[in-house]
Amino acid sequence: MQLLFSIGFLEIHWVDIIDILLVSALLYNFYNLVKNTLALRVFIGFLSIYFLYLVIQATEMELMTAILGQFMGVGVIAAVILFQQELRRFLMMIGKTTSLNQDFFQFLFKKNKNPQNWNIEPILKALKTLSGLNMGALMVLSANEDLKNYINTGDILDAELSERLLVSVFFKNSPLHDGAAILTEGKIKAARCILPVSENEKIPANLGLRHRAAIGISEVTNALVLVVSEEAGQMSAVHRGQIKHNLALPQLREELNEYFAHADDEVETVK
Structure with missing residues (x-):
């Protein structure tokens, strides 16, 4: 794996940059689905707890890590239930935009085009x-x-x-x-x-x-x-x-x- 640059103990590789971009694109598209809805508050709440869990895990707080770890395990099931409509729309968007006649990167950074013959x-x-x-x-x-x-x-x-x-x-x-x-x-x-x-x-x-x-x-x-x-x-x-x-x-x-x-x-x- 080719090393891009190093900052102290932190080593950054090309795959890390790609990983960050992919996660950012996925979060951005999911945010567009839930913005200005009640689901946005739940989404932000889940993200906050997950980032807190990562911080506690990094600091090696074993008891809090165990407690939040159990919560995160149940939280995945709860998220599927709470975000049922949003996840369905998100998966439908992936299915539409990753078809053979469209560019995958258009899905990552642009909205899906679906021109229709509307007469208003x-x-x-x-x-x-x-x-x-x-x-x-x-x-x-x-x-x-x-x-x-x-x-x-x-x-x-x-x-x-x-x-x-x-x-x-x-x-x-x-x-x-x-x-x-x-x-x-x-x-x-x-x-x-x-x-x-x-x-x-x-x-x-x-x-x-x-x-x-x-x-x-x-x-x-x-x-x-x-x-x-x-x-x-x-x-x-x-x-x-x-x-x-x-x-x-x-x-x-x-x-x-x-x-x-x-x-x-x-x-x-x-x-």
């Missing part, structure tokens, strides 16, 4: 109509993530994007209006879907279950969620647990363009 005009027109009629609506848009677990909770449509269809789904007398519509791959995949409700205590009390569900799904996925309030007809956008209230149509267009451009890591915005 029917979405914007439907939002405008629903807002004008004070019809509550909840739309989950995913540019590059599999939401199959949530899609399976509702009724599968797999229909082309259409203003009339979206408005019909959320019409008050429609059997599909109760729940969320999930849009992926440029289509309306399902309606009447059940979403996880956020448990964030900082959410204002005036926000109802529809908004809490929008925040909840945005905390565990990279989806952009659009909400129309049934009481006031106000339109909102939610991403990564952050909600933007009372948006006008041009602002919603900007949110959609920014989301798709960022999700696909493309220079062009969606028209």
Whole structure:
């Protein structure tokens, strides 16, 4: 193994540099999956305990090493349970980006590109109509993530994007209006879907279950969620647990363009 340089008792080899870069890249990509979500706090907590364990192990504190060693053994199982959704998304990202037609280093330092044929005009027109009629609506848009677990909770449509269809789904007398519509791959995949409700205590009390569900799904996925309030007809956008209230149509267009451009890591915005 070729020695790169030495600092006192510390010897640095080429393989050590590669090792550090690989670990940094993996941590960076996993951080991108959990940032602005409740899972981030748990992730930071696990890292803090693990680094403390390494320090105690290096100082040869046998009792503390034994105690934290037992905790770390159980902690791996706990992490798999707590980060089930994030690990699934992380493994899916690896599966997509390490295929034969892509460069492995693109996975390490760039986001996965997954261009899709999205037409946002029917979405914007439907939002405008629903807002004008004070019809509550909840739309989950995913540019590059599999939401199959949530899609399976509702009724599968797999229909082309259409203003009339979206408005019909959320019409008050429609059997599909109760729940969320999930849009992926440029289509309306399902309606009447059940979403996880956020448990964030900082959410204002005036926000109802529809908004809490929008925040909840945005905390565990990279989806952009659009909400129309049934009481006031106000339109909102939610991403990564952050909600933007009372948006006008041009602002919603900007949110959609920014989301798709960022999700696909493309220079062009969606028209």
